[in-house]
Amino acid sequence: MHAYRSHTCAELNTAHAGQAIRLAGWVHRVRDHGGVLFVDLRDHHGVTQLLADSDSPAFSAIERLKAETVIRVDGRVKARDASLVNPKIPTGGIEVYVTDMEILGPAEELPMPVFGDLDYPEETRLTYRFLDLRRESLHRNMMLRSNVVRSIRNRMWAAGFNEFQTPIITASSPEGARDFLVPSRLHPGKFYALPQAPQQFKQLIMVAGFDRYFQIAPCFRDEDPRADRSPTDFYQLDVEMSFVTQEDVFAAVQPVIQGVFEEFGGGRRVDPDWPLISYADSALWYGTDKPDLRNPIRMQVVSDHFRASGFAIFAKLLENEGTEIRAIPAPGGGSRKFCDRMNAFAQAQGLPGMGYIFWRKAEDGSGMEAAGPLAKNIGPERTEAIRQQLGLGEGDAAFFLGGKPETFEAIAGRARTEIGRELGLIDENCFKFAWIVDFPMYEKDPETGRIDFSHNPFSMPQGGMAALEGDPLKVLGFQYDLACNGYELVSGAIRNHKPEIMFKAFELAGYGREEVEKRFGGMVKAFKYGAPPHGGCAAGIDRIVMLLADTANIREVIMFPMNQRAEDLLMGAPSEPTNEQLRELRLRVLPKE
Secondary structure, three states: OOOOOOOOOOOOOHHHOOOEEEEEEEEEEEEEOOOEEEEEEEOOOOEEEEEEEOOOOOHHHHHOOOOOOEEEEEEEEEEOOHHHOOOOOOOOOEEEEEEEEEEEEOOOOOOOOOOOOOOOOHHHHHHOHHHHOOOHHHHHHHHHHHHHHHHHHHHHHHOOOEEOOOOOOEOOOOOOOEOEEEEOOOOOOOEEEEOOOOHHHHHHHHHOOOOEEEEEEEEEOEOOOEOOEOOOEEEEEEEEEEOOOHHHHHHHHHHHHHHHHHHHOOOOEEOOOOOEEEHHHHHHHHOOOOOOOOOOOOOEEOHHHOOOOOOHHHHHHOOOOOOEEEEEEEOOOOOHHHHHHHHHHHHHOOOOOOEEEEEEEOOOOOOEEEEOHHHHHHHHHHHHHHHHHHOOOOOOEEEEEEEOHHHHHHHHHHHHHHHHHHOOOOOOOEEOEEEEEOOEOEEEOOOOOOEEEOOOOOEOEOOHHHHOOOOHHHOEEOEEEEEEOOEEEEEEEEEOOOHHHHHHHHHHOOOOHHHHHHHOHHHHHHHOOOOOOEEEEEEEHHHHHHHHOOOOOHHHHOOOOOOOOOOEOOOOEOOOOOHHHHHHHOOOOOOOO
8 A cells, every 4th residue: 555645535435435545634623522533634635534433543642633733544434324424525425434543744733723714814824824725715726726827828829829938037127117136146236137027028039930929927026015916926928929910919818818717717607798998988987997897887977067057166177177077877876875875985085075966756746856965056957967868767876076087087986886886786796808998108297297108118109100299198009908807907018019119109208219229129129120010918817816716815816925015924035135145246235224
């Protein structure tokens, strides 16, 4: 017999009854039923129930076992009585009578339990991540992640893509976040960078003539943490294709992403209709460039109904250039209590409040009437025009925000989400995707007035060189994101493969020709020797698995994540270097201020 096991803890069934077997695993829990001991033995594959009574030679040793001790047991398989069968596990029809036991790995008193789903502080969970990973839900998430990555790889190969690996140590490149720098021992005073993405390399692969590339790529960005973003590193499905338009990229990516969600979505519906929504429309309708289309609410501009109206706040606001009033329809929200609750929500977000109108049955029974402070101020004709524009009726409401869109858009988006959640309008049992397109190439810093890239700097501007001769803020790029259920899953672009257009695009963002050649010399050089039109995208693996696992915290789907302060509590990173290491690298650490 094998030194440790003849079967896994998920293999045995009634067909093995009477057989002598050997198992190994962790002691999940021990139950004492008055002279009869039951042990749930767990390994990667599953759980098997062990049984020992006072006649078993291993009884006294089992009696002293601590949770999470690793043991090897010999025993005989017994079929359970029909009344004791556990249909929830594959081995629920049998138990193993233990005749011998050996402790392979003793366990001390646990700092946190593995059995059960008790919620423990994140600091404890990350410090003892190896214990946390033994818990059923987290173990399941890691296996989901592994299977998702395998499925993605298979689908990409089947679609004619080739997998190549790009360097991890490279040059610094502006990708929209801070680099992690790596000092060079051989070149004192110079630094490598960990790649924020394989952006330049995958474009060079296209220039080299490989046509369809993919990689499950590690990316490193020194970012502020969020629940849906790792503060240090993450993995993405990196894709690039030659001789393609934007639509070709969409056509290649959709079957892969949709197939993965259908395979691992747990029966949730995957909507096959992926609409194209412009960035401007997405901001207007949903208050965000990553809309959750499970929520049917779509915001609208209703400025004309408030111009020169009796509601002085909005009427005066609209006299200023660039201002507008937007409405958030709330089907089924037509009660003062609900409207007051949403008003309080807006105040908690830092706004004075939200104006509202709700429609109810008229008190005299003659039909429907509009109610609320706004309705009184603007009168029945305007409120009726608003109702008709928004397609609302009795029992519905609408909320209103005004000003320059950039000052309230994000809050309007959050209010839309909260209204949809409160009213039960969000379909929780599906995945809805949308391509967000026509991103602006540039944005202006509100404090400095400086023009900078708003998205990927290597994108082709729509209209080419001619588009760059006018107002930079009106230039749109061939850039696109894929949103799903309120998260950005994919980001990409058709690339700028023409050096002169590239120099001009960077010039508008304040990067001179010399600096571009210094920072991106390899790519500029390559483009001079026959670069094909190309484009691609990257899909966040961590975020895809997070959605499939139905969790809002990305750390629940990463094997060894950092905490919110970008610390690895298990391995003790970041750590202080030794003086020898610093001397070798010719570095000095300045004291804290």
